Amino acid sequence: MRAASIRFDEVTLGYDRRPAVHHLRGEIAAGSLTAVVGPNGAGKSTLLKGIVGTLKPLEGRINIAPEGRTAVAYLPQAAEIDRTFPISVYDLVAMGLWSRSGLFGAVGRSDRTRIEEALAAVGLVGFERRPISTLSGGQMQRALFARLLLQDASLILLDEPFTAIDARTTVDLLALVRRWHDEKRTVVAVLHDLDMVRRTFPETLLIAREPVAWGATERVLSPENMLAARRMVEAHDPHAAPCRRSA
Numbered sequence: 001m002r003a004a005s006i007r008f009d010e011v012t013l014g015y016d017r018r019p020a021v022h023h024l025r026g027e028i029a030a031g032s033l034t035a036v037v038g039p040n041g042a043g044k045s046t047l048l049k050g051i052v053g054t055l056k057p058l059e060g061r062i063n064i065a066p067e068g069r070t071a072v073a074y075l076p077q078a079a080e081i082d083r084t085f086p087i088s089v090y091d092l093v094a095m096g097l098w099s100r101s102g103l104f105g106a107v108g109r110s111d112r113t114r115i116e117e118a119l120a121a122v123g124l125v126g127f128e129r130r131p132i133s134t135l136s137g138g139q140m141q142r143a144l145f146a147r148l149l150l151q152d153a154s155l156i157l158l159d160e161p162f163t164a165i166d167a168r169t170t171v172d173l174l175a176l177v178r179r180w181h182d183e184k185r186t187v188v189a190v191l192h193d194l195d196m197v198r199r200t201f202p203e204t205l206l207i208a209r210e211p212v213a214w215g216a217t218e219r220v221l222s223p224e225n226m227l228a229a230r231r232m233v234e235a236h237d238p239h240a241a242p243c244r245r246s247a
């Protein structure tokens with residue numbers, strides 16, 4: 001597997017021509033482990049959607065290398081996942097193989113072994129037949145991480161993966177994030193717990209509608225930068241005309 005890098009060339013992302021994030025340039029290095037932090041409404045989820053490609057840049061370009069050959073796995077915020085969908089834990093996790101087997105591809109013995117290994121890795125052995133609607137929040141997140149494991153992607157994007165998740169589950173799932181990093185996958189996670197970011201994520205991008213600081217975590221999370229980010233989001237006028245400032 002070749003690790004994936006992400007380059008931003010003067011990127012503006014937004015909705016209905018209104019920028020949510022702009023003046024974004026720089027690179028997330030191949031094999032890096034990056035936290036994206038910032039106040040509510042700073043544009044963190046928007047940034048991930050831009051990388052995944054569900055949101056096309058209003059301006060600029062996001063380039064993922066190696067181009068066309070990077071498998072991307074994306075875990076949206078829990079609120080965006082339909083827990084009422086009638087599907088078992090096993091089938092949800094098996095969906096991680098779709099990129100290889102296709103929607104109607106047969107699940108062979110080696111696939112079944114991989115599904116069982118993924119369920120074991122997240123501590124969900126015995127939950128296979130449970131409908132996902134019966135899972136607790138932490139169990140659901142474990143199932144989603146098992147699905148990510150099977151996706152075997154070189155670029156993994158996580159949007160607030162530990163919000164409202166119990167401490168034990170967080171510890172277990174954070175170990176998987178570390179494992180992905182050791183395997184030289186590129187991991188980008190939106191997080192609010194700054195202690196966790198300091199402990200686990202070497203790189204941080206602090207955004208407040210535009211990058212405030214980007215680089216080594218300890219330097220980025222300075223009190224000055226955090227204050228600047230909060231002020232920038234508070235000062236933002238959602239009805240302002242699209243910004244024409246060159247980056």
Ligand SMILES: Nc1ncnc2c1ncn2[C@@H]1O[C@H](COP(=O)(O)OP(=O)(O)OP(=O)(O)O)[C@@H](O)[C@H]1O
Pocket residue numbers: 015020038039040041042043044045046047238
């Ligand atoms: N689908 C949408 N249509 C219009 N505006 C949107 C849409 N999604 C997000 N926005 C706006 O874009 C801005 C950035 O939102 P985003 O969800 O990316 O922020 P965030 O940093 O992830 O916030 P939080 O920490 O609260 O999850 C906000 O002003 C939000 O209201």
